[in-house]
Amino acid sequence: MAKKQLFSLSVNGEEVDVASPSDATLLETLREDLRVLSPKRGCNQGVCGACTVLVDGVPVRSCLTLTALCEGHDIGTVDGMGEDPILATLQKHMVEKGGVQCGFCTGGMLMSARNLLAETPRPSRDTVKSALSGNICRCTGYRTIVDAVCGAAEELAQ
Amino acid sequence: MTLDTSLLAGTAVGKSVPKTDSAEKVLGRAEYIADMYLPGMLHGAILASPHAHAKIKGYDLTEALAAPGVVAIVTGDDVGEGRMGAFIKDEHAIAKGKVLYVGEPVAAVAARTEAEARRACQLIRVDYEELPAVLSPEAGLEDDAPILHEKLADYIKVFDAGSTGNLCSRTELVEGDVEAAWAECDVIVEGEFTTQPQAHVSIEPCGALATVDPAGRVTLWSANQSVFRVQANVCESLGLPMSQLRSLTPRVGAGFGNKMEPHIQPITVALAMKAKRPVKLILSREEDFEMVRARHPFRVKMKTGAKADGTIVARDCEVLVDCGAFADDSPGVMGYALLMCGGPYRIPNMRAAGQLVYTNKLRFGAFRGFGNPQVLFAGEQQIDELAEKLGMDPFEIRRKNLVASGDTWFVGPQVASCGMDRCLDAVEEAATKPRADGTPRNLGLSITAHISGLLGTGAIVRMLEDGTISLNTGATDIGQGSDTVLAQICAEELKLPFEQVAVASPDTDGSPYNWGTTASRVTYTTGRAVKGAARKVVDQAMAHAAEMLECPVEELELREGGRIGRVGSNSDVTFAQISGRAHWAIGGPIVGSDTLVFDQPTHDPKRAVALGLPFPRIGVFSFAATAVDVDIDQVSGQVSVHEAWTAADVGRAINPQLCEVQLYGGFVQGLGFAVVEEMVWDGARLANPSLMDYKVPTSRDVPDALHAIIVEDPDPTGPFGAKGVGEIGLNPVPGAVANAVAAATGFRHRHLPLTGERVLNGMIRAGTA
């Protein structure tokens, strides 16, 4: 078995010690060693966006982030952020507006959208499309996802 | 997260209820194949062939077996002579004796971790004797071409394929007298069109997980579009009795055809059997590109003739199709393309012929549209070319020739419902309005038909003790929402609130047979079975109610909310009361089941000659019209869509929002095919098997003004009139974009994709650059 190293991480508000290969990516550590499974491996090259997580609130590719560099930072994943009001509003609108199809891109998409709405309260459709352009969806044609993000922004701004 | 439950109230059909799996998906809790873990589970990895065509002379596994963590290795020596395939059984579970394309699985390792399995693969030594490769269908048909399948004649085939040499199959369909008809034509257009291979790029790569119980029975989960096709393919290729394999599905991260026939399920099962431990194998994105399947490149020679008034008289269409190394769904794709190559028009004289040729490339197979987008790219451009020559409007020439309800389709299928005219009208009304900013539109139009149907399906509707419902169909929901739509159909027939119907996950041990989530078929075929099964439940409940209320069945009515009462009276009994009685007192549990195979013949021998037709029965017809308004970048030639409209006749929209999303998603996947996506081979090797190099549209590359218009022309056999919607939105896009580019630049493109480079070169040639 490859040599493992003990890392101290903060995942969704919980401090965890996890043994992971010393050069593991955050995606590998989350999935294989912590069984945090909402970040998905769609390409392992940082292109598809399905592995997107938040590090200190900023969306990054967990497949391009080394676990070793995450100690001391807060890691957020879509399955562990139930209390986040921005995310909850986005989730509601994604369901109601038909922004979910196969769901494989959805977690990463929501991480990008959550960051956008945290930074920009009332984004234009163009701004939304720009913020989501690093999350590939092959099912929806993006139309209903953009609708959902705009709908959530509208509700949050009220 | 709270859901607006008002969306769920009332009867179900025609309401945009949220998908039943959406909540778990937005919460990140949906379980896909890669998310499954079993105790003692190993991880698999695959060694791919570096050669396009070579004999395998032997393996040296010594070093790999000694590598850390390795438990088992499978090669062609571990699998028997069994071969699988939907139309022609030509494919082993893993390369055996020969490799036929770069990327073909040659060996597989099960180890404690994926990293260890991948490292061990690199330590496997394979002794190859390279053979000359066939890299195009044209080369494959040459007299002295190297032969891929020496035993082709001996393979089991499910239709008259006419296979010989590297010719996998040939199909020819003839109606009327094409040669004589040219003389009646005032204008004739003729051209050769080519289309490129397109990758599916489901965001979830293919994967499987297998475990073998102590008695030797296999349980297999995989990313799939049919648990039943998985079961059949694994058992055929590994020589297992089908009763020895149970096939299941977790959530599936989309398919588009890629996951319909097998990918790595047979290899995963072979590894688990050899390792005697559970094995999970998940492909990398690069492997998903190189190993699985892609959309067929077509060469289409087409000739179409019309009278001066625009009446189309004849069409001749010849296609040459690259099959890749294995037949897979290719004979079906070619046969279907030929059946559809006339488009949704009345053309009295038609000839459609095709050759499908094995090459040393990745297999080409099913991909949303199933050959239709390729022939439509040619056909819809020729309709515009005829219109130009005749000085007619593109809408007018199409309207003049439209197929209509009651017509017979090319070679024989009946068109029982047809909203084609209304689709065309809807798109014309919307698209011919000027742009808001006053700049001129560059419009392109394309119209299409697509079938929904094919093969066997079933449903079991069971009333639980409390009167709620369990629905079991065996249809894999790949994310498009079929579980939701089928539950809506079931709820509507039972007059129950939608949320009282639970849909069982497909399981070959417990679900009725379902051929698969493909051919735009689940709503139509499985929906029919669900409605039929639910009706049988109602009938049984009525019989109980008649006894309970002591009146004749004829005086009873089914009421909203799961009650049966006497007409004109307030008294009634609930499903819970009826079901309780059935379970514990009289008659037995209330279970309704129904099965069907679409039963209308494709070919009418009195009308037409058909040779090598792979579908004896096919399905009902959906229709769509798409208009696009494009902008051309004057520096780069790149095409972007300013606005687009698709109107689709879906019979009856069981869930309008899900229909719309199919049209949006189909449009964007079609747009990728039309302007940017292309798998490029550098010799025998795929040059761009990654998302860095193979690009699909992002949210910024799609029009914001993307419109879906639902037209409903109910089909008499469809559940509540419904027909399919899965593929129809993609079909017309390349043709519509090509017609728009011709309008904008004065240059007509016959080769896909319409990249900036091609369009700029066209502009330079047309003097419009």
Add this chain to the structure above:
Amino acid sequence: MTQILQPETLDEALAVLAAEDEAMPMSGGATLVAMKNARLVEPTHLVSLDRIAGLRGIATLPDGRIRIGAMTRHFETASSALLTGSLSVLRQAAGKIANRVVRNMGTMGGSVANADPAADYLPALACCDAVLTIARAGGERELSILDYVEDWYETALEEGEVITAFTLPAPEESPSAYRKIARVTGDFATASCAMALTADGQGIRVAIGACGPGPLRDPEAEQALIGKLDDPDAVTALAERLVAMADPIDDVRGTADYRLALIPRLVRQGLDDLKKDLR
């Protein structure tokens, strides 16, 4: 297995890089980890520059020049209020890299060190007359961006060296623009053009990307164009000089011929757009 090191000083980092043959410096990781995932690189050590103070951020120097730390993320560059006028071309280029999430991760130093000919910074930095600060164990040197790329993926950066900063001339009020031709949003460039009007509005600086191993710029031809921006023949002459310098390849993003055809079109369009900005 690769050892991950996170030194807190530049000297420490440089010492490791000097001592270990197969150690690689790592900035944002956006490219390097992707390459490691694909097994294209398997270094013994990855030396993360992330914890080293002073490598990140954009600042105005006392003499008005702008200094950008090598570890500055693309999104910081893309939103910098200091990159105005003639330097706005660099801000625009940063904003066209990949997508927002990757821009949160990737750094200017990492991108330039990787020297992908189709990446966005090289032509933009060339247009800005940027100077690189390069450190090695025991010293540092400065290098003009125009002398940096030596061949395909080969640069003047030597083993054990890291880029620490980019220095740009003080911004002028003249407009500048970055135009990128790419297959889809966020792809690497098929061809790109960075252009700035000189302060007096009489001349331009122009650099072409993705049409050779490094950015194409011809200062002599730019000189010859001074005062002739409204003369189409003179503009064409400059474009032709850039075409002559170009050495493009055929790849999945486009053919060499397409790239050669794009250069004059980009130059003409770029100039038209800048002149419009001026008005």
